[in-house]
Amino acid sequence: MRWVIVLVVIVALAAVGVYNAAGRGAPPRLTIDKPDRVVGQAGSVDVTAEAPNAQFTELAITLEQNGKTVPLFALDDATHDAASVTQSERDTLRISRAISKASIPELRSGAARIVVTATRPSLLNLRTLTSTASRDFQVRLEPPRITVVSTHHYVNHGGSEMVVYKATPPDVTSGVRVGDVEYVGGPAPVAGVDPSVKVAFFALLYDQALNAPIAAFARDEAGNQARASFVDNVFEKPQKKSQIDLDDKFIDRVVPEILDHAPQLKMATPTGSGKDMLPAFLKINGELRTINTDEIAAFAAKSSATRQWEGAFVQLGNSQVEASFADHRTYFYAGNEVDQQVHLGFDLAVTSHVAVVAANAGTVLNASWIGIYGNCIIIDHGLGVQSLYGHLSSFEVKAGDKVARGQTIGRTGMTGLAGGDHLHFTMLVGGHMVNPVEWWDPHWIADRVERKLAEAR
Ligand SMILES: [Zn+2]
The missing domain is CATH 2.60.40.10 (Immunoglobulins)
Structure with a gap:
């Protein structure tokens, strides 16, 4: 039991x-x-x-x-x-x-x-x-709203344009999208205007399709989106073609100095000359050029939200144009084609070490060596608009300096990938290289910028 x-x-x-x-x-x-x-x-x-x-x-x-x-x-x-x-x-x-x-x-x-x-x-x-x-x-079920305010928008292939629009609520992200590139807009530089009125500078890049879709957009944090088309016409610009014959004297001069400044290529300076330096030259002309394009584009994030400039941009005085924007270059060495690149700027030559002036008012973001551009200045003019000055022999400003239109910022030279003393100049919109010809033209500034800002008033 x-x-x-x-x-x-x-x-x-x-x-x-x-x-x-x-x-x-x-x-x-x-x-x-x-x-x-x-x-x-x-x-x-x-x-x-x-x-x-x-x-x-x-x-x-x-x-x-x-x-x-x-x-x-x-x-x-x-x-x-x-x-x-x-x-x-x-x-x-x-x-x-x-x-x-x-x-x-x-x-x-x-x-x-x-x-x-x-x-x-x-x-x-x-x-x-x-x-x-x-x-x-x-x-958030209500999408933001966007209305284009300015009129008559024309875009040149490789060039810039501006739009004034109204985006509500005023805190939404807005701007212009061209293909897969976005340009974020900022407050319209017009006194007393409604805070929902914005401006955006944008570009149809030389390597984008002529029919790339262009639209103003507004997008809230919930991902709701509104868009508006506004471009009246787009114009093709023929690309010039040019031929560059590389000689040993040029290669021997530029390659060692550029490699000294380019640790990111992880390449020792080759011994010998001409033919022995050619692979390093090609790496500089291709890989380093791409790295530099990205480095330059990164300065767009530092662009101020206010417009710092006024009037047409200043071109280097009395200069000879040696190369223009988006020239397609074929490089030859000893009679053989060795490379092809597109030249994204204007090459302007006067005499050696001539004074280079700020094309317009702004803030210096860079005054130091940038790869193929050698000693290079980048000035921010606000609202995503910037200018670049390459191959300088000396600097007369430093990063952080405010500069006035026409103020001397440095001297021309042949640092970086330069065959002789000249200024390499380009404009940047949203970090992308664009044709400076429009920015030099007072009629373009009057019609494409000032007229539209006046309409916003
Ligand atoms: Zn150039």
């Missing part, structure tokens, strides 16, 4: 132990990957749920808004069909479901909350283990 009592006690203790063990297992792990903070017209809720072998007795997602609860997903009902469920790993389920006015008619703009509940069976199904996760976010 006594052994029966002992057995009952042992079984009872074991049952308690198993029940406790069942309760000690980890509840499901829930992560709400989306929404983050804001959902626009087309958002999604993305949830990751983890449990052993991805076994859940319950898994549900609901939306709470204005005191109402809307079921978005449950494992075993019709809402399942609106979501995509994937078992990405043995223990992990990923659930993704659209949040939009079309898929959830109850959805309203304003505060909302996502709640996720998951339950998994425990050891021998004796108990259940539950967890809950939630995320508060904002719903």
